[in-house]
Amino acid sequence: MRMVDLIAKKRDGHALTREEIDWLVAGYATGAVPDYQMSAWAMAVVLRGMDDRETADLTLAMARSGDMLDLHDLAPITVDKHSTGGVGDKTTLVLAPMVAAVGLPVAKMSGRGLGFSGGTVDKLESIPGLRTDLDATEFRRLVREVGLVVVAQSGELAPADKKLYALRDVTATVESIPLIAASVMCKKLAAGADCIVLDVKYGSGAFMHTLADARELARRMVAIGRHAGRRVAAVISSMQQPLGHNIGNALEVREAIGALRGGGPDDLVELCLTLGAQLVLLARRAPDEAAARALLRDALVGGAAWAKFRQLISAQGGDLRYVDQPELLPVAPVTLPVPAPRAGSVAAIDGMALGLAVNDLGGGRARKEDVIDPAVGLVLHARVGSRVVAGAPLLTIHAATRADAERVAPRLAAAYTITDGPVDPPPLIEEIVS
Numbered sequence: 001m002r003m004v005d006l007i008a009k010k011r012d013g014h015a016l017t018r019e020e021i022d023w024l025v026a027g028y029a030t031g032a033v034p035d036y037q038m039s040a041w042a043m044a045v046v047l048r049g050m051d052d053r054e055t056a057d058l059t060l061a062m063a064r065s066g067d068m069l070d071l072h073d074l075a076p077i078t079v080d081k082h083s084t085g086g087v088g089d090k091t092t093l094v095l096a097p098m099v100a101a102v103g104l105p106v107a108k109m110s111g112r113g114l115g116f117s118g119g120t121v122d123k124l125e126s127i128p129g130l131r132t133d134l135d136a137t138e139f140r141r142l143v144r145e146v147g148l149v150v151v152a153q154s155g156e157l158a159p160a161d162k163k164l165y166a167l168r169d170v171t172a173t174v175e176s177i178p179l180i181a182a183s184v185m186c187k188k189l190a191a192g193a194d195c196i197v198l199d200v201k202y203g204s205g206a207f208m209h210t211l212a213d214a215r216e217l218a219r220r221m222v223a224i225g226r227h228a229g230r231r232v233a234a235v236i237s238s239m240q241q242p243l244g245h246n247i248g249n250a251l252e253v254r255e256a257i258g259a260l261r262g263g264g265p266d267d268l269v270e271l272c273l274t275l276g277a278q279l280v281l282l283a284r285r286a287p288d289e290a291a292a293r294a295l296l297r298d299a300l301v302g303g304a305a306w307a308k309f310r311q312l313i314s315a316q317g318g319d320l321r322y323v324d325q326p327e328l329l330p331v332a333p334v335t336l337p338v339p340a341p342r343a344g345s346v347a348a349i350d351g352m353a354l355g356l357a358v359n360d361l362g363g364g365r366a367r368k369e370d371v372i373d374p375a376v377g378l379v380l381h382a383r384v385g386s387r388v389v390a391g392a393p394l395l396t397i398h399a400a401t402r403a404d405a406e407r408v409a410p411r412l413a414a415a416y417t418i419t420d421g422p423v424d425p426p427p428l429i430e431e432i433v434s
Contacts, residue, residue, distance in 0.1 A: 003027065003037045010044040018057045025061035029160040035167055042164070042173040050178035052223065058178070059224050062186035065160035067136055069192035074144045075105045079279045080193035082184050084217065087205035087351040088242035088380075092120045092150065093256035094264070095272040097308035099279050100148035101299040107143050108150045109157060109191045112166075112365075121152045126250040126330055126374035130318030148312045158190045169365065175207050181220040188225065195231045195282035197275050198222070202430075203240035205351020211236070211430060218433040231282040233434035235275055240426040241349045241384045244268045248363045248377015248398060250329040257326045260306040267428050273297065274429055330375035332398035336405035340388040344418040349384055353415035354395075357408040361399050373400055378412070385425040388418065 001023050006016060016024070024041070027033035050058065071078050079099060083089050096106045110120035110132075121132045132152040134142070142149035161183050168174050168183075188196050198221050201207075202214035218234035225232030244265040246255040258264040259272070273293050280292035299305045313323050322328045358364060362373035380395045382388050394416050399405035 007041045013048045021057045025160045029065040039171040046176045055178040059182040059185045062161040063189040067156040071192040077194045078105045078107045079195040081197045083199040086201040086239040087355040088247045090252040090256045094259045098305040101304035101308040105147040109187045123249045127318040146315045158186045161186050177217050185224040197278045198234040201239040206239035233278045236430040245380045249374040251377040254326045332375040334399045336397045337393035338412045339391045343389045345423040346386045347419040347423045348417040350415040385423050
């Protein structure tokens with residue numbers, strides 16, 4: 001086979017065979033297929049799509065490009081969660097310890113920032129000393145000893161996806177339902193979890209801008225999981241505004257810590273309870289959703305989830321001083337409020353514009369090799385439905401320099417739509433696909 005022929009075949013709208021997809025993935029994993037050809041193929045997929053069979057074949061090929069973990073010698077059942085990405089989405093930092101605290105081991109492989117969306121691994125690494133580059137032996141040990149582990153993709157687990165994930169981030173090939181579905185599910189299959197809940201987001205701050213696209217992505221991923229013999233459910237949640245108030249790595253860790261210690265934004269806590277309840281139900285640990293939510297809320301309110309989070313941080317080498325005293329986490333030297341240009345109600349917030357601004361401040365990557373500044377980001381003071389007065393801050397920029405803050409400020413002001421009449425906040429949860 002020749003890679004150029006497979007690029008042309010997909011460019012012309014034809015489906016690749018299973019053998020062709022296996023060859024393509026194996027070649028990319030070993031370096032025989034270079035980045036420039038893989039990026040051309042990925043763009044052809046963005047433009048032409050893939051059918052369900054191709055998507056399933058791509059998922060399994062990427063999962064099998066490395067180790068396939070089997071954790072049943074450590075625990076009878078393990079669970080995992082994945083978000084399709086959104087602005088301000090720090091859900092894993094709250095959900096994973098909450099679920100682990102009720103006795104469901106969480107074996108999670110997370111990603112770095114992708115496009116305008118932040119990544120769980122980047123957020124965790126804003127805690128000094130914390131390691132996410134664990135090998136399979138360490139991964140298994142923490143599942144057994146802690147019941148919770150969150151790692152970056154290793155070279156052994158889905159290596160083809162790890163390379164493609166980073167490539168898509170810098171080649172404008174993120175927004176493809178088949179590529180997103182395959183990337184998400186190959187990691188879930190490789191990491192060995194039995195029960196998987198998917199947080200499929202839609203809106204201006206997500207990769208799926210419409211509810212219809214979110215439903216299609218949810219359908220594809222649930223189908224892939226069931227085909228592979230896993231118990232899977234998908235929660236379709238709104239990203240018509242950022243989740244919570246903080247955007248940026250260290251800022252989001254602080255907000256997650258607040259939620260685990262009994263505070264935190266209502267929308268973040270509610271989403272975590274909804275996702276967690278689905279995992280408890282998939283694992284058959286509660287008779288209904290109300291009982292599952294009550295179990296999780298007890299872990300959150302009673303401090304068991306916070307204790308499990310501290311155990312996770314310590315086990316992965318993180319300095320506990322920075323979670324016990326989150327004010328010690330990296331702090332940007334410059335803050336600049338962005339004032340409301342007029343009085344009224346916030347009718348809409350362009351989440352993508354906010355996420356891209358954080359990237360421009362240094363909180364994300366334009367190239368694979370870029371180093372992230374964990375301190376920069378945004379703190380929102382006004383959300384959809386909020387009443388504002390002229391001159392009051394809509395949000396505050398946290399930046400490395402005054403020039404950086406002033407450069408992005410006009411875009412951030414334009415990301416807010418303000419109207420005269422009252423505005424209802426958008427619903428957080430749209431539906432559950434199971």
